[in-house]
Amino acid sequence: MNERPTGSLLVEVQPFLLQYKNKNYLLDTGLGFKNQKGELQIFENLHKHHLTPNDIDYVILSHLHKDHAGGISIKNEQHIERLAFPNARYFINKNEFEFAMQKGYPSYQIEDFELLKNDSRTEWLSTEGKIYQFIKYEESGGHCPHHTTFLFSGEQNEKVFFGGDVAPQLKQLKTKYIAKYDYDGKKSMELRQQFATIGKEEKWQFLFYHDITNPIGSL
Numbered sequence: 001m002n003e004r005p006t007g008s009l010l011v012e013v014q015p016f017l018l019q020y021k022n023k024n025y026l027l028d029t030g031l032g033f034k035n036q037k038g039e040l041q042i043f044e045n046l047h048k049h050h051l052t053p054n055d056i057d058y059v060i061l062s063h064l065h066k067d068h069a070g071g072i073s074i075k076n077e078q079h080i081e082r083l084a085f086p087n088a089r090y091f092i093n094k095n096e097f098e099f100a101m102q103k104g105y106p107s108y109q110i111e112d113f114e115l116l117k118n119d120s121r122t123e124w125l126s127t128e129g130k131i132y133q134f135i136k137y138e139e140s141g142g143h144c145p146h147h148t149t150f151l152f153s154g155e156q157n158e159k160v161f162f163g164g165d166v167a168p169q170l171k172q173l174k175t176k177y178i179a180k181y182d183y184d185g186k187k188s189m190e191l192r193q194q195f196a197t198i199g200k201e202e203k204w205q206f207l208f209y210h211d212i213t214n215p216i217g218s219l
């Protein structure tokens, strides 16, 4: 850690695996970094839970910045990209996809996700709606124009909230501030306050993508 170059940015990255009724949901896919064996880090993490990439049924994406979308696809030995989770359906906001394809580098690494464009496994999300009756999604904007958040309801009506980069860390829900890295910092701040208020009332479990200390928390 001490040897990292000055000016570099330390980001903790944490995709989530959610298991519900014998199905495996992956929430964002990480940076796409590989371990020393040349295997995707996220595959190694799945193996620790006795799962392979083939076991993922659904990939749900908050947005397509490279730290969230890097693991969507992987190059084979012939250097051809293929989807990393071959049996999964991929849920992504259509507006975010189109925006990302246009915007490109440096925020978006198009080669990570462009395969989704014409793949039958892609499920396009609109600005709000439901996935399989129990996942409510909403285009929140804030962090990027078409960032999307997800609220899962369990059988006992317990709530799990994945707020991607609008609610990336526990401490960010407790203090009021505007972040420079957000597309619309004021909106992100207001959204965080809304999420914190409703989340407290409804006893949400928050999944924090950029929080290794408190990956799962409630208020």
Ligand SMILES: [Zn+2]
Binding pocket: 065, 067, 068, 165, 210
């Ligand atoms: Zn991020």
